[in-house]
Amino acid sequence: MNRPPLPVIALSRLPRPLWTRPSLAVLNLAFANALRRGELDFMQGRMVVIALAETPLRLALSGDRRRLVSPGSPRRPDLLIEADLATYATLLRRETDPDTLFFQRRLRLRGDTELGLEVKNFLAGWEPDPALQRLLSLARHGSAGTDDSTARHRGFRQ
Template sequence: MNSAVSSLPRLPKFPKPLALPLGLIPTAANSAILANILNRLFAPELADGELDFLEERVMLIEARDARLSYKLTLKNGRISAADSKQTHDLSIDGTVYDFLLLATRREDADTLFFNRRLRLGGDTELGLYVKNFLDALELDDRLGPLLKLLNGATTVIGKLP
């Protein structure tokens, strides 16, 4: 057996029994919920036009271990669910754990992309805009108790086999 392969750390995965029902939720429903949350979270940035680079562009986000997909776009200054038939301009996929690491700032986007834990596809220039936008955000005050919940979830999932 190749020792380099056997020495790679095992990465946490979202539990399959929880992923099964999540995968049954249509992408349109997931996307609408996430769009609503992001519109509230990014309200100041949306008002300032900082997300205009997404106007009429479609971004696909997939948490592959949880069988979750989101298709988002920006229309009239608001994040909204993209039509499921629209092709995406940018895709970002990873595991729930990797997205939690990113959201809680336990790991930076560059490290996650460099180590291929988060994968980018499609328009890389658009991907760079998204990454730079996320890197510049200071959300600790806005997230408040939600950040504690996300940190707890990251810790729990990180301990799973």
């Protein structure tokens, strides 16, 4: 069993609102164009829980007026999506499509099959805006957040 990274362990020990609010803000920014176009309207009144495998971290999402929100009252989710951190990163960076991750059993979906297909199809067709693509590219190149051009600009040698 893989142990989660130290930041994930620390995050799981914080009160839920301290990490759910920023997480929702990031997702709303990441999916802003899709939300504006109504591509996530299928989330209206539905609850999807994103779970980070091997941790107690669970983020409950619902759609409300073209925004992702945290559902007000706890209830059984319509859909549970579970994966490890590396799989979520691979998915967001669009390095591997959701179908492949699902069939490799790295991305697990439980609950409403139709809703699961809608989420999976949305992710498969989602195109991040250019600013988010640059941010994801920087994240891919290491935790220092620099790529070759940034390092050259600052006068660093690699």
